[in-house]
Amino acid sequence: MAREYHVSVNGTDANPGTAAKPLRTISQAARMAQPGDLVIVHTGTYREKVAPARGGLSDEKRIVYQAAEGEQVHIKGSEVIKGWKRVKGTVWQVTLPNGFFGDSNPYRDELHGDWFSPQGxxxxxxxxxxxxxxxxxxxxxxxxxxxxxxxxxxxPQRSLFVWYCEADAKQTRIYANFQEHDPNKELVEITVRDSCFYPARPGVDYITVCGFELSQAATQWAPPTAEQIGLIGTHWSKGWVIENNIVHDSKCVGISLGKDRATGQNVWSNNPRKDGATHYNEVIFRALRAGWSKKKIGSHVVRNNVIYNCEQAGVVGSLGAVFSRIENNHIYDIWTKRQFAGAEIAGIKIHAAIDVVIRQNHIHNTGRGIWLDWMAQGTRVTRNLLYDNTTDDLFVEVNHGPFLVDNNMFLSPNSLRCWSQGGAWGHNLFNGRIEAFEEIDRCTPYHVPHSTWVAAVRSIHGGENRFYNNIFTRGYPELRTRRTGHGRRVRWLGYGLEAFNQTTYVVLASGNVYLKGAEPYMKEKGCRIHADFDPQVRIEQQEDRVVFLWRVNREVLDVATQLISTQLLGKTLFSNQGFENPDGSPLVIDRDFFGTPRDRNRPTPGPFEKIKAGRIPIAAWKGGR
Known part of the structure; x- marks a missing residue:
């Protein structure tokens, strides 16, 4: 019979865990909980790393960890530090024995890993x-x-608050400049744990984590060729639900759906004689031999979370995110300190987004918004709002498809970076530049439909994408179009679809609208061009919601369109798969950004079916508790 365990800061781990006699730590409840059990955590701050000993057996018999209804529960990977001694002026110092940190000392452990750039x-x-x-x-x-x-x-002004550490075999010294603040009179914490909620081994399946605030973990850099440890993470398992949480202040990653250590651990750094792409292909085949499949890995749900202040990614997942849903999350302030860099930084960064749905997320003030790198097949990116992302909103890198991008608002200066084939874009608003590139030097896998099984590997020659019923505008006229590189390694950057004019394979396009100087694809027919019309696209952030503003009318958007469906989109060139739902059924884009039904005979281009100028309130992504 399923049991209910209660945890309270006023309890003790010697108690049985009843409501009247609660446990003191979530970790003790995790040691006791069996499949089907519920762990209810009551108000308070819990400074511990929860490493569940076991998982559930199925969706119906999972282990659920949840904050008590209406109560504020905070799990922290940090400890409060007092006893600071003034060194000089606003600089203070504290000395701690290394035993204080347990098995791993974050002030001796250095960030490192494949594709990590420490900036010298x-x-x-x-x-x-x-x-x-x-x-x-x-x-x-x-x-x-x-x-x-x-x-x-x-x-930059915040960067005047600084710290430095020295550690030897016995003790660790931390120096900090707190400016005008006295650290002994205010709250000073340091991270001491590498995660807040993360199993010690792979295969701990069917766990729900709901309603918590989780913060301040000393997470390591998480490339696709290493174990990816997040502030909260699934550790190469199946069937987790991570929902209604507030996740923030991770050194690197907020939520990890990534791979394990056994399939490869920073293999490129350890053997730089081979290129990174070859190493990652080897990791993929190693994972397949170890059982990477829908039966064992993925099928997670990450929804209704607020994720911020992570210096690598809000959500990351190499191989382990397959068949998952990432929806209705508010992700912002990712990579804001910018003390280090690397090729894995984004609001959402997924390798092998096989049958993954990324839906209704609000992503802003990150480096890159959404990054789908390798093996996006059966993927759908739909009804997301992205803006104020400094690198780009969406990067699709070396994928063969099919992947579908529909009803999104890409409002940053660089809307799309396309280094892939086999994509379909429908009913999106592109306010920034679009880049096209042929990545002929890397061979990446495509798969048997709806499976992790690799069918073959192939390089990317560009084009072979589909664009229907989108709106393109030159939202940042101060940013020029340009051509970089030489020979076959040329990057084309422009507004509209002009960047695809030089790709090897033909682009299919119709029903698109081009405003304010955005240019169509050279072979495109059936589009509408208003070179002098400025829709004046902008976003206002209010306390409780986001408001979208633009100036359009029915005449501007009057173009012949057709309902986008599996039949219209056809099959991709190399993977030879149709654009369909994850269960293999045909799909149709019959609803808009808000879920409003589309006109089935002549749907309106862009993300909104009902044409409305002026202020359009967009429901807030509240998430969290």
Whole structure:
């Protein structure tokens, strides 16, 4: 019979875990819980790493961890530090025995891994917080005594709050410049655990984590060729539900749906004689031999979460996110300190988004919004709002498709970076530039439909994409179109579909509208061009919602369109798969950004079926508790 365990800061782990006699730690409840059990955690801050000993057996018999209804529960990977001694002026120092940190010391552990760019200096996994806000690590004590603003940080003045560490075999010294603040009178915390909720081994399946605030973990850099540890993570398992949480202040990753260590651990860094793509292909086949399949891995749900202040990614998943849904999350302030860089930074970064649905997410103020890298097949990106992302809103990298991108609003200066074939874009609004590139030097897999099984590998020659019923506008006229590179390695960057004019394979396009100088594909027929019409697209962020503003009318959007369906989109060239739902059934784009039914005879181009100019309130992505 299923049991209910209660956890309270006033309990003790010697108790049986009843409502009257609760446990003290979530970790003790995790040791006791069996499939079908419910763990209810009551108000308070829990400074621990929860490593579930076991998972559930199925969707119907899972282990559920949830905050008690209406109560505020915070799991932290940090500890409060007192006893700071003034060194000079606004600089303070504390010395801690290394035993304080347990098995791993974040102030000795350095960030490292494949595709990590340290910017010429050492970074540690640890972090120092003053009143809930992280300080900036600097490489020398001199830089603590005389801090300088970091120009590339999004808040350079905040970068004057700095820290530095020294550690030997016995103790760790941390120096911090708290400016005008006295650390012994205010809340100072340092991260001491590498995660807040993460199993110690793979295969801990069918767990639900609901209603918590989780923060301040010393997470390691998480490339696709290594174990990906997040502030909360599934550790190469199946069937998790992570919902209604607030996840923030991870050194690297917020939520991880990634792979394990056994299939490869920073293999490129350990053997740089082979290129990274070859190493990753080897990781993929190693994973297949180890049982990577729909039966064992993926099928997670990540929904209704608020994720922010992570310096690598809000959600990451290499191989382990297959067959999952990522929906209705608010992801923002990713990679804002910008002390390090690397090829894995995004609001959502997924490798092998096989039959993954990314829906109704609100993503802004990140480096890159959504990044689908390798093996996006059967993927759907729909009804997402992206803006104020400094690199681009959507990057589809070396995929063969099919993947479908519909009813999205891409409003940043760079809307789309397309290094893939086999994609379909319908009813989107592109306000920024679009880049097309043929990646002929990397061979990447495509799969048997709705499966992880690899059918073959192939390079990307560009084109072979479909664009129906979209709106393109030159929203940032100060940013020029351009051509970079030479020979076959040329990147074309423009507004509208002009970037695809030089790709090897033909692009299919019709029913699109081009405004304010955006250019159509050279072979496109059946489009509408209003070169002098400025829709004046912009976003206003209010306290409780986002408001979209534009200036359009029915005449501007008057173009012959058709309902987008599996039949219209056809099959991809190499994977030879149709655009269909994850269960293999035919699909049709018969609803708009808001879920309003589309006109089945002549749907309106762009994300909104009902044409309305002026202010359009967009329901807030509240998420969390």
């Amino acid at each position: 200096r050492v970074h540690h996994t640890g972090e120092v917080f003053l009143n809930g806000r992280s300080l900036f690590e600097v490489p020398t004590l001199e830089a603590v005594l005389d801090p300088k603003p970091l120009p590339r940080a999004l808040d």
